[in-house]
Amino acid sequence: MQASLTPAALRQRIRGGEHTGNTSGCAPGFVQCNIVILPQAWAHDFLRFCQANPKPCPLLAVSAAPGDTALPRFGDIDIRSDVPRYRVFRNGVFEEERADLHALWQPDLVTFALGCSFSFEEALLADGLEVRNVSEGVNVPMYRSTLPCTAAGPFAGNMVVSMRPMRAADAIRAIQICTRFPAVHGAPVHLGDPSLIGIADLHRPDYGDAVTIAADELPVFWACGVTPQVALEQAKPPLAITHSPGCMLVTDLRNSQLAVL
Structure with a gap:
């Protein structure tokens, strides 16, 4: 059933808690993204890490400003609720998984969206x-x-x-x-x-x-786009949020738009 849904319809199901598992095979034809969310004070170094390691960390989008929950390149996105499961790290240690980020959201958080093998x-x-x-x-x-x-x-x-x-x-x-x-x-x-x-x-x-x-x-x-989770363990930022492995942000961007000739 999920394979036949449009990305927007699937995100609505995710927002409503109706889809909480992995997204492999969902919304075929459309780009899925790994997600990393960090406080602004840590964002510049993580951006440099992505630029230095484009194979595991292929950067597709960054939120326009700290605290911004939208990613306009990808459609109508609310990054606080549009990933099926999130992982929360504090001081580099995995703390919990959550279905949404509304209770954790801070005005200094910056979102990074990375390309995915799906x-x-x-x-x-x-x-x-x-x-x-x-x-x-x-x-x-x-x-x-x-x-x-x-x-x-x-x-x-x-x-x-x-x-x-x-x-x-x-x-x-x-x-x-x-x-x-x-x-x-x-x-x-x-x-x-x-x-x-x-x-x-x-x-x-x-x-x-x-x-x-x-x-x-x-x-x-x-x-693999789970690589940043290892880097977060090394860096130990006070707060970091990622997708749970396999539970990706499904976007309105088509896979064909990422191909090079």
Whole structure:
């Protein structure tokens, strides 16, 4: 049912508490975003962190002014209520998940919207490639890696990666397709042996759900928009808010508008 809804209709369901789960497969054709919300005093350094790490943190929009809850590029957005689940961090420590931010909102908060892999998944599916988390109806598996990000001020840490298993020929095609979508993580950052990037067990993701990996398939890893949550743990701002992994902001922007020739 959610797949047939327009982005605006889906956001209304989210605002009303009728959709509280992940948004993979929802509103096909439209961009979904990772969200990071920080006090203004921390916003400039986080902006520099995104600029220095465009693969895990592809910046699509920033709120026009501190305290602004709208993101006009994406449609009629109220960032306090239009994400199915939010994660709240205090001093770098995850504190709770919330369905909305009305009680927490402050006039100095700045919102960052980052590109999401759900956009390039659609391009892979359109080309006839299987995306295992979609075919199995689960959230994409995500792992903390040892791939370092470039530090900016207090923001630092290693990259979080998402994984999709593919046969070798399909992995090559996926690289070609995703290269056209730098605004939503672009080409993979690693394929093959997960231990080379610090992942011990593919069946135990740090975020999301495990998926089936066939004997003739390689794990293919993309930079992931959960990376800022690791950077927040390092930086320890007094307050930080993100989306819950897999629970994205669904926008009115079309995926095709992000493709480069």
